[in-house]
Amino acid sequence: MKRLDVIWVILSLLPCAVLAADDEKGGKYGGEDRGRTLQPAKLNPAWAKECSACHIAYAPGLLPAESWRRLMSGLDKHFETDASLTAPETQEVTAFLVANASNRWTGSAAPLRITESQWFKSQHGTREVPAAVWKRASVKSASNCQACHAGAATADFNERAIKIPL
Amino acid sequence: MRSRKARPLFARAQTASSDRDFILVARAQSVTLRNNPMRFPALAMIVAMTLPLTAVANPVQDSYRAAAKQESAAFTDFSATRGEAFYKAKTGDVSCASCHGDAPKAHGKHATTGKDILPLAPVANAERFTDAAKVEKWFKRNCSDVLKRACTANEKGDFIAYLLSVK
Numbered sequence: 562m563k564r565l566d567v568i569w570v571i572l573s574l575l576p577c578a579v580l581a582a583d584d585e586k587g588g589k590y591g592g593e594d595r596g597r598t599l600q601p602a603k604l605n606p607a608w609a610k611e612c613s614a615c616h617i618a619y620a621p622g623l624l625p626a627e628s629w630r631r632l633m634s635g636l637d638k639h640f641e642t643d644a645s646l647t648a649p650e651t652q653e654v655t656a657f658l659v660a661n662a663s664n665r666w667t668g669s670a671a672p673l674r675i676t677e678s679q680w681f682k683s684q685h686g687t688r689e690v691p692a693a694v695w696k697r698a699s700v701k702s703a704s705n706c707q708a709c710h711a712g713a714a715t716a717d718f719n720e721r722a723i724k725i726p727l
Numbered sequence: 728m729r730s731r732k733a734r735p736l737f738a739r740a741q742t743a744s745s746d747r748d749f750i751l752v753a754r755a756q757s758v759t760l761r762n763n764p765m766r767f768p769a770l771a772m773i774v775a776m777t778l779p780l781t782a783v784a785n786p787v788q789d790s791y792r793a794a795a796k797q798e799s800a801a802f803t804d805f806s807a808t809r810g811e812a813f814y815k816a817k818t819g820d821v822s823c824a825s826c827h828g829d830a831p832k833a834h835g836k837h838a839t840t841g842k843d844i845l846p847l848a849p850v851a852n853a854e855r856f857t858d859a860a861k862v863e864k865w866f867k868r869n870c871s872d873v874l875k876r877a878c879t880a881n882e883k884g885d886f887i888a889y890l891l892s893v894k
Contacts (some may be wrong), residue, residue, distance in 0.1 A: 601755075616840040642839070643871040701841050 563659035592668025596622025596661075599716040603681035605657035607650055613714070614710060615644065617707055620716035621661035627671035640673075676703045690725070699726035787856045788887040794880035795832075810889025813882055821873050823886075832893055848893035856887050857860060 588594060599622035612618035621629065633655040637645040672678055676685075685703070690724065694700060699708060706713035709725050788805065795802045814823045814831070826844060827835040832851045835844035846852040856862055862883075870878035877888075 615837055615842055637871070640839075643868040645864075645868060664760065 566687050575666060588667040589665065590683055593665075593679035594663065594665040594667065595624075595678070595680050596663035596665055598622060598664075601661050605653065607653045608657045609717070611650060611654060615642070616704065617714040619706075621658045622716070623675045624663060624678065625666035625668075625671055626659045626662035628673060629655065629662055631671055632673050633658065674704070686722055694725060699724065785856055785887060785891060787859050787862050788884055788891070790859060791880040791884040795884055798879055798881055805881070805884035805888040807885070807888040807892035810885035810887070810892075813885055814889055818874050822876075823869070823873060825873075831890055848890050850893055855890065
């Protein structure tokens, strides 16, 4: 047990060294960092209801404001699915996402996929998640956060709670 | 005694302004009817006469009737049989059943995300086809996903007819 703990400390410090270097070049993860608070205490009911209809309602802090604006302006072609909302719903959900978007994103990139952000990539490298894991039926895809992060739907991505399924 | 009891209720029904008032009045009236055996045969007869016609009546489905008539002069009524064929018909490799399942009484599963989908048949999920805006929202999305076009009113009505027929 003790030895495992030590290994974990070393493993978790390794990326820090890399990140410290990144910090000098315009912010953590090249300026593509998720928000310090992933979602506010007071959630928007329309966001919660509509976004969780087909998948978990991804926390607003996972992407920058510009990503949410882009995403919400193309809901009729939402990752090859029509997820269109009425105009008032679109407006309300966009406002909530934009107001609570990542507060640590300094880069100009505005990806539509959370998995394309640098912070996501660096935390889900092949060392942490071997390629074969993504292919498991129990994981299905990288957008299926809750496969390993049981609390994903409530924006709980605590590293200690990660359980990679077989 | 009987009429004194019924009259104020009737008066209240006339002025009922909200759904809740209406339910209260309806409940109170049914109690009144239950207390008056003389009225019962008449009520039973009315129910018996209208039951075959109204057993599967669904206001959301009815809302597609006028449009279906406009689409085709030959339209007579919605068909559960046509609806079932529509539900199971594949366009490319997808159909309604791809996500809602071959048995719409059971839970479905989103084909892409794997998310659980509550049963579509009202017999298993009474909330289905009760909210017109929600029904339209999903017909718009899913017809576009599965058929790559909007559904006709006839198709929507048939679809609902099929799901209402699932027992």
